[in-house]
Amino acid sequence: MANGTLGANTYDCDVLVVGSGAAGMSAAVTAAHRGLKVLIVEKEPRFGGTTARSGGWLWIPGTSLARAWGIEEAPDAARTYLRHEAGNNFDAARVDAFLSAGPEAVDFFTTQTALRFDMPLTFPDYHAEAPGGTQGGRSMVTRPFDGRELGDAIRHLGAPLPELTVFGMMLGSGKEIIHFMRATKSLTSAFYVAKRLSKHFRDVMKHGRGMTLTNGNALAGRLAKSAFDLKVPLWLSSPVRELTVENGAVRGAIVQHEGKDVRVNARRGVVLACGGFPHDVERRKAMFPHAPTGAEHYSPGPTGNTGDGLRLAETAGGSVEDRLPNAAAWVPVSVTTRKDGSKGVMPHFIDRAKPGVIAVMRDGRRFANEGNSYHDFVQAMVKATKPGEEIAAYLICDHHALRKYGLGCVPPFPMPLGHHLKTGYLMRGATLSELAKTAGIDAKTFETTVKEFNAEAANGSDSRFGKGTRAYNRYQGDALHGPNPCIAPIEQGPFYAIKMVIGDLGTYAGIKTDENARALDANGQPIPGLYAAGNDMASIMGGNYPGAGITLGPALTFGYIAGRHLASTAAHGA
Numbered sequence: 001m002a003n004g005t006l007g008a009n010t011y012d013c014d015v016l017v018v019g020s021g022a023a024g025m026s027a028a029v030t031a032a033h034r035g036l037k038v039l040i041v042e043k044e045p046r047f048g049g050t051t052a053r054s055g056g057w058l059w060i061p062g063t064s065l066a067r068a069w070g071i072e073e074a075p076d077a078a079r080t081y082l083r084h085e086a087g088n089n090f091d092a093a094r095v096d097a098f099l100s101a102g103p104e105a106v107d108f109f110t111t112q113t114a115l116r117f118d119m120p121l122t123f124p125d126y127h128a129e130a131p132g133g134t135q136g137g138r139s140m141v142t143r144p145f146d147g148r149e150l151g152d153a154i155r156h157l158g159a160p161l162p163e164l165t166v167f168g169m170m171l172g173s174g175k176e177i178i179h180f181m182r183a184t185k186s187l188t189s190a191f192y193v194a195k196r197l198s199k200h201f202r203d204v205m206k207h208g209r210g211m212t213l214t215n216g217n218a219l220a221g222r223l224a225k226s227a228f229d230l231k232v233p234l235w236l237s238s239p240v241r242e243l244t245v246e247n248g249a250v251r252g253a254i255v256q257h258e259g260k261d262v263r264v265n266a267r268r269g270v271v272l273a274c275g276g277f278p279h280d281v282e283r284r285k286a287m288f289p290h291a292p293t294g295a296e297h298y299s300p301g302p303t304g305n306t307g308d309g310l311r312l313a314e315t316a317g318g319s320v321e322d323r324l325p326n327a328a329a330w331v332p333v334s335v336t337t338r339k340d341g342s343k344g345v346m347p348h349f350i351d352r353a354k355p356g357v358i359a360v361m362r363d364g365r366r367f368a369n370e371g372n373s374y375h376d377f378v379q380a381m382v383k384a385t386k387p388g389e390e391i392a393a394y395l396i397c398d399h400h401a402l403r404k405y406g407l408g409c410v411p412p413f414p415m416p417l418g419h420h421l422k423t424g425y426l427m428r429g430a431t432l433s434e435l436a437k438t439a440g441i442d443a444k445t446f447e448t449t450v451k452e453f454n455a456e457a458a459n460g461s462d463s464r465f466g467k468g469t470r471a472y473n474r475y476q477g478d479a480l481h482g483p484n485p486c487i488a489p490i491e492q493g494p495f496y497a498i499k500m501v502i503g504d505l506g507t508y509a510g511i512k513t514d515e516n517a518r519a520l521d522a523n524g525q526p527i528p529g530l531y532a533a534g535n536d537m538a539s540i541m542g543g544n545y546p547g548a549g550i551t552l553g554p555a556l557t558f559g560y561i562a563g564r565h566l567a568s569t570a571a572h573g574a
């Protein structure tokens with residue numbers, strides 16, 4: 001087998017990477033590019049992990065992509081911003097490592113591998129008004145990728161989240177979404193959509209799936225292509241059963257592969273990048289205050305992300321960070337019923353910011369600026385919930401807003417609504433009172449809330465919560481709607497509601513590491529041969545969510561840091 005030595009139930013390599021998302025493949029590609037023999041193992045039958053389902057955005061300040069736009073950050077601006085965001089949980093050493101290595105990683109991947117990014121001139125930090133915050137130059141998205149470049153391996157790439165596709169087709173962020181929303185109002189957009197759909201359907205007929213990979217699917221695809229170009233083997237359906245530890249050093253692992261236990265000997269070390277623990281009910285129970293039984297939580301991440309990396313690290317003496325104020329990156333989600341009867345989890349990213357949309361609790365009252373980041377919005381949901389009640393909120397809009405922008409899984413005009421009404425995912429009422437009764441919302445207070453909101457909405461104002469007053473609000477609103485891109489009255493019946501509960505985009509609580517991505521023991525000392533990156537590594541964001549891509553940006557960077565450090569470290573016993 002290429003790039004390693006396979007004997008009778010043993011496999012020799014320099015580096016074993018556990019997990020095939022952005023962090024794992026970043027580490028693998030970096031190490032392999034520096035001449036190390038690398039093996040990637042993945043417990044699932046498909047590669048890509050959470051990355052393949054994600055938006056594909058990465059938050060990395062100070063890159064050459066930003067400088068190409070003429071964006072030169074003030075010295076220490078990003079560090080000031082992260083210090084503000086992390087508060088008492090600011091980790092200076094790891095933040096400095098991220099800010100230093102991030103731009104270097106981007107240059108390495110864009111010049112030496114198949115990875116490519118596009119950066120919009122404007123994409124505000126989620127708290128752009130905070131010290132060190134910016135209006136753009138930090139968030140970038142993966143450039144679309146032709147899946148045919150993966151050859152037969154395209155069959156094993158994880159699928160995008162169905163709730164974020166149209167006819168199974170991934171939409172690129174930004175301009176492409178705008179074209180689809182304006183398809184019935186603009187000939188240019190209509191032509192674009194028709195061309196895009198026809199290409200997708202041709203690909204499905206010929207290849208069994210769309211071949212224009214966008215967002216996180218493009219990121220996973222491009223990283224995989226980079227790994228395959230370096231002859232890095234990827235074992236699928238191959239979970240790690242245990243790490244092998246000798247004299248306090250991690251020497252490899254026992255991997256279940258093709259029905260047998262294979263002892264993988266990793267001369268330099270093991271990188272844990274298993275995607276965190278969003279589907280580990282016991283750890284959720286311990287770390288998610290809103291989920292006292294571990295079941296009161298819904299994650300759109302792969303169900304295989306069950307905390308394997310954290311458990312493996314703990315068996316080798318590793319320590320898990322459990323002091324962050326938020327153990328995960330929260331997002332409001334709605335639970336939908338797909339046409340095949342299975343359940344889906346829909347994250348609410350941008351619909352909350354659109355004009356003519358508000359959110360209320362069961363008591364009928366608004367409780368937050370709906371245009372704020374999903375992480376902030378969920379925290380407001382929790383704070384507004386009365387003790388003992390289910391933590392849930394209802395996204396509300398009228399018929400005009402629904403058909404213009406869509407809501408959750410419900411697409412805009414001319415797509416039909418029937419399926420979502422039939423399953424109860426989308427609730428409808430001819431009047432506000434009727435909608436409240438259907439949804440279980442206090443009708444009298446709800447009617448008063450909408451009346452008070454409408455009184456200011458015509459002028460684009462929201463004195464109660466300031467929707468549309470922040471840069472990030474306005475970015476996610478409707479730029480063609482004035483005077484406030486996030487505000488419009490709710491007055492054209494029928495009226496609609498979707499119930500939202502708490503989900504995540506990845507876990508923050510993870511393995512404690514140093515600035516070189518080395519796992520630390522209970523005394524804060526590096527464990528020889530053991531590294532962690534991605535959602536297996538404790539987040540450097542201090543439990544906050546500063547901007548688009550703050551999971552994938554550090555994942556790519558610390559995967560790069562881990563691979564670089566492994567290449568500079570002598571093999572055990574050398």
